[in-house]
Structures are given as C-alpha cells and as structure tokens.
Amino acid sequence: MKHISKKIFYSFFILSITFCFSQESDLGTWYMYFGNNKINKKWNLHNEIQYRNFNAAGDLEQLLIRTGIGYDLTENNNNILLGYGFILSKPYRNGIKTENTEHRIFQQYITKQKFGRLYLQHRYRLEERFLEDDFRMRFRYFLGFNIPVNHKEMIPKTWYGSFYNEVFLHFNSPVFDRNRIYGALGYVISPNLKIELGYMNQIQENRNRGQIQVGFYNTIPLNNKD
Incomplete structure (x- = not known):
C-alpha cells in the first residue's frame, strides 16, 4: 500500500501534461x-516564475x-511583502504577434486562518505598473482556500482541493480590470513541496x-538552523 500514493501521483502528473498538450489553441x-522560503524566523524570500501560453506550449x-x-x-499567519516583477508579453494585435515589457513594484499583505479542515488565505496587493508608454496602479x-481530502491536515501524501477568486481593480477608469476563478486538485509531496493541476x-x-494551470509550490527554508 505504501507505493500506491506514489503511483497515483506519477499518474496524476503524466495525465496532467498529456491533457495540457492535447488542448486546442483557444485554451x-x-x-x-512559486517559492516562499524562510530566511529566518521573521523574514522570507518570495520567488516566482510563470510561463503562460496561448496554447499548450x-x-x-x-x-x-x-x-x-x-x-x-x-x-506563519500575517505577512507583509515588498516585491518586484518583470513581465514580457507577446499579445496578438490584428492577427500580428507583438511584444512589450512591464516593470512592476508591488506591496502585499497576507493573512491566513484555519477552520477545521479549511485552510483560508486573504491577500491584498497594491501594484505600481511601469509600462512602456504608460503608468498604472492596480x-x-x-x-x-485548500481542503484536504484523504487526511484531516495538509500532511505529506495528502490530496486536496484548491480554490480561489481574485478581483483586479484599476485606480483609473475603467475601474474593473479582471476577475479570476480557479479550481484544482493538489497533492502534498512533502512538508515543503506541493503540486496542483487546475483550471x-x-x-x-x-x-x-x-x-x-500546472503549479509547483516550494517552501523549503533557506536556513534550517532556525
């Protein structure tokens, strides 16, 4: 039985990649x-890379x-963060592939709660966006929230459901920018590693x-002496 979880996880990962590469270009x-790694008891380093495609790849x-x-x-509950982001975008305009870059400074506050099996997270983020020909704030x-399925806690070898909603608001008109709704199946590989496949x-x-979306999450501390 101890090898069943590993086999399920590998099958889950292979199927996720196969599924992604079978999609049509409109998806x-x-x-x-995502890395969120403790430097010591108080400070942490956030590091993140997202590779977004119009199609599977x-x-x-x-x-x-x-x-x-x-x-x-x-x-492990209330965290403030100052960050920087670099964004390279290649949108289509009138059927022609274009390219533009953005530099972004952001400040955020994250608070977490736990109610029974429910792991809840709120994130409030302010962004200063330096576009090639514009400046915007958002x-x-x-x-x-995450809900473990086969265990009561988010321990290794736990399958869990992951869900979120995120709304984006401009400081200028139009105020509404976008809204994202997400649902996924996740697996806890170890105390500091998780993977999710979602929509x-x-x-x-x-x-x-x-x-x-295929997401990998790493929270391995940078200094294990704390």
Whole structure:
C-alpha cells in the first residue's frame, strides 16, 4: 500500500501534461513555480516564475518573473511583502504577434486562518505598473482556500482541493480590470513541496478565457538552523 500514493501521483502528473498538450489553441496553459522560503524566523524570500501560453506550449503569451522580501508580523499567519516583477508579453494585435515589457513594484499583505479542515488565505496587493508608454496602479484582492481530502491536515501524501477568486481593480477608469476563478486538485509531496493541476477562468470586460494551470509550490527554508 505504501507505493500506491506514489503511483497515483506519477499518474496524476503524466495525465496532467498529456491533457495540457492535447488542448486546442483557444485554451491557454500556464506553467507556474512559486517559492516562499524562510530566511529566518521573521523574514522570507518570495520567488516566482510563470510561463503562460496561448496554447499548450510554444505560443508564448506572457513570461512573468516576480521576487520579493517578506516579514512575518505573526508567525506563519500575517505577512507583509515588498516585491518586484518583470513581465514580457507577446499579445496578438490584428492577427500580428507583438511584444512589450512591464516593470512592476508591488506591496502585499497576507493573512491566513484555519477552520477545521479549511485552510483560508486573504491577500491584498497594491501594484505600481511601469509600462512602456504608460503608468498604472492596480489593487488586487485574493481569497483562496485548500481542503484536504484523504487526511484531516495538509500532511505529506495528502490530496486536496484548491480554490480561489481574485478581483483586479484599476485606480483609473475603467475601474474593473479582471476577475479570476480557479479550481484544482493538489497533492502534498512533502512538508515543503506541493503540486496542483487546475483550471482558471479569467473574466475581463470584453473577454472570457480559460486556462489550464500546472503549479509547483516550494517552501523549503533557506536556513534550517532556525
């Protein structure tokens, strides 16, 4: 029985990749890595790479790289963070592939709660966006939760459901930018490693687009002496 979870996980991973590469071009695919690594008891390093495609792979929509330094106001619960992001976008305009870059500074506050099996997270983020020919400010509110399935806690070898909703608001007109709704199946590999396969629907003013998402999460501490 001890090998069953490993076999299920490997099957889950292989099927996720196969599923993503079988999609038609009207369904995008995002491959994502998130690192949130403790430097010591109070400080943490955020590091993130997202490779977003218009299709399964090869037609790049956006490459997003983010990093930041965070500080725990209370241990593992309330965290403030200052970060920087670089975004390379390759949208289609009138059927022609274009390219533009963005530099982004952001500040965020994350608070977490636990109610029974429900792991809840609120994230409030303010962004200063330096575009090639414009400057914009944006506010984002993220509400997410995880629910373990085969165990009561998020321990290794746990399957869990992951869900979130995130709304984006401009400081100028139009105020509404977009809304993201996400659902996924996740697996806890170890105390500091998780993987998720999910679907996200992004709603914009004149556009509604689905995204298959494969996410890998790393919380391995940088200093194990704490």
